[in-house]
Amino acid sequence: MERLPALERLTACLARLPGVGSRTAERMALRLVRDPGGLARDLAEALTEARSRVVGCSQCGSVTATDRNPCRLCTAPNRDDGLLCVVEDPNDILTIERCGGFRGRYHALMGRISPMKGSGPDDLRIQALRVRVGQGGLREVVLALNTDVEGDATASYIAHVLEGCGAKITRLAFGLPAGSGIMYSDAVTLRRALEGRQPA
Numbered sequence: 001m002e003r004l005p006a007l008e009r010l011t012a013c014l015a016r017l018p019g020v021g022s023r024t025a026e027r028m029a030l031r032l033v034r035d036p037g038g039l040a041r042d043l044a045e046a047l048t049e050a051r052s053r054v055v056g057c058s059q060c061g062s063v064t065a066t067d068r069n070p071c072r073l074c075t076a077p078n079r080d081d082g083l084l085c086v087v088e089d090p091n092d093i094l095t096i097e098r099c100g101g102f103r104g105r106y107h108a109l110m111g112r113i114s115p116m117k118g119s120g121p122d123d124l125r126i127q128a129l130r131v132r133v134g135q136g137g138l139r140e141v142v143l144a145l146n147t148d149v150e151g152d153a154t155a156s157y158i159a160h161v162l163e164g165c166g167a168k169i170t171r172l173a174f175g176l177p178a179g180s181g182i183m184y185s186d187a188v189t190l191r192r193a194l195e196g197r198q199p200a
């Protein structure tokens, strides 16, 4: 097949998306350029619209509408401002919300410390967390990180960074399967893990 730089560029962009390998990116790109139903145009428009109307929440790091920043969860008046739940990924916020066992605020780190993936403390929203906790008013910071080696290392690092901040630092109780992520936990297990949280 002839080399087509435009197609190669599209493929390379798609391959940068999470969970998309080079073979899948190639198939997606071919489908996009050959689709007769206007898929490429629809996708381009949807991308442009989403990029202009959706931003990362300045407080929790989740996504929100451009004209509603901080997001609904960060501004809801009926939530406990003294309780902050720290998660790795904004998706974890949705999972915890669904289990219904938490009524405080959230802070997403946008990842975890992972030497294997070249992700260190400076790549995460740890400094933002420090500033937020430093503003005071928190009774407890719950570290709801995944239960594997990197999740544990990240939790220990944060517990160390927040030492002496005045708030109690806790972690989810055991009961979550070792090595599992928050997003794969069922609601009952997650609620129990939240209720039984222990000092970090």
Ligand SMILES: [Zn+2]
Pocket: 057, 058, 059, 060, 061, 062, 070, 071, 072, 073, 074
């Ligand atoms: Zn928010």
